[in-house]
Amino acid sequence: MSKSVITSQGNGLYIIDTSPCQSYADLLESVQDSEALHDSQLELWDMTQITIDLSTQQLIGLSEAARQKYHRPRKSAIVAQGDLIYGLMRVFSVHGTTSNTTIDVFRTREEAERWLLQATPK
Secondary structure, eight states, rough: OOSSSEEEETTTEEEOOOOTSSHHHHHHHHHHGGGOOTTTTEEEOTTTTOOOOOOOOHHHHHHHHHTTTTSOOOOEEEEEEEEHHHHHHHHHHHHOOOOOEEHHHHOOOHHHHHHHHOOOEE
C-alpha cells in the first residue's frame, strides 16, 4: 500500500500528495499504485515536501515505472519547490513524456492546477 495520499477531485483529476514518502522505494510504490486510478485523466503530484536525494538510476527507475503503467493520465503535473527535486523532476518529465501523456513541472500548486485544467487539443 502506497504511503502517498491520493484524493479525487472529480472529472478524472487526482491529487497525489507524496509528503509521507521518505525513500525511493516509497516513491516507486506510489507510482506503481497510481495504476489503480483507472479514470485518471489529470494527475497533480505534490512533491513539495520531498527532501530525499535520488540517484540517476533511481530517477530512471521512477520514469520507467511511470511509462510502463497500462493506464496513464493525459496530463501529469509535478509540483516541486526545492531546487534539487525540481531539477530531478524536470529530467523525469522529459524521460516520462510520451505521445499520449504530457508531464510538466511547476514551483506552485496553483500554476500546476491552472496548466492541468487548460483545454488540451486532442
